[in-house]
Amino acid sequence: MTTAIVFWSGTGNTEAMAKGIEAGLKEKGAAAALFTVSEVDAGILDQYEKFAFGCPSMGAEELEESEFEPFFAAIENKLAGKKVALFGSYGWGDGEWMRTWQDRTKAAGANVYGEGFIQQEAPDDAACKEFGAAFAEF
Ligand SMILES: Cc1cc2nc3c(=O)[nH]c(=O)nc-3n(C[C@H](O)[C@H](O)[C@H](O)COP(=O)(O)O)c2cc1C
Numbered sequence: 001m002t003t004a005i006v007f008w009s010g011t012g013n014t015e016a017m018a019k020g021i022e023a024g025l026k027e028k029g030a031a032a033a034l035f036t037v038s039e040v041d042a043g044i045l046d047q048y049e050k051f052a053f054g055c056p057s058m059g060a061e062e063l064e065e066s067e068f069e070p071f072f073a074a075i076e077n078k079l080a081g082k083k084v085a086l087f088g089s090y091g092w093g094d095g096e097w098m099r100t101w102q103d104r105t106k107a108a109g110a111n112v113y114g115e116g117f118i119q120q121e122a123p124d125d126a127a128c129k130e131f132g133a134a135f136a137e138f
Pocket residue numbers: 008009010011012013014015056057058059060061062089090091092093094095120121122
């Protein structure tokens with residue numbers, strides 16, 4: 001089953017996480033397709049059954065408001081039954097945005113993998129690969 005990885009990243013930290021997760025999935029022989037959120041629309045939900053969505057903590061513990069939040073709002077009614085992992089980078093907070101996002105994704109009926117995977121600022125590459133490899137088994 002191919003995993004679609006869809007992310008937004010302003011300064012590259014969440015992008016680095018996305019690439020590490022992709023590498024971890026591929027290490028386990030799982031197929032993965034990487035997209036920035038600007039490259040896709042809600043139609044991508046009709047093409048894949050397994051997703052990793054990435055967005056850093058922006059605003060005040062929120063999803064990025066101009067691209068990622070509108071995308072996520074548009075797919076929320078298509079998430080039921082999909083396998084989903086959430087990830088993203090943060091700065092000074094305590095991960096509140098991810099807890100909110102996990103709850104929201106579960107409420108939409110998705111089959112959500114584990115805890116949201118968060119990394120402070122620049123991610124640890126090995127941890128990202130490990131997360132991707134573990135998600136490959138989900
Ligand atoms: C406008 C703005 C708002 C932010 N708000 C938060 C926040 O509420 N909580 C937090 O922990 N970090 C916050 N950050 C820090 C980013 O989440 C952090 O720098 C992250 O690594 C950025 O990821 P990226 O490189 O993928 O864009 C904010 C950064 C910016 C630029």
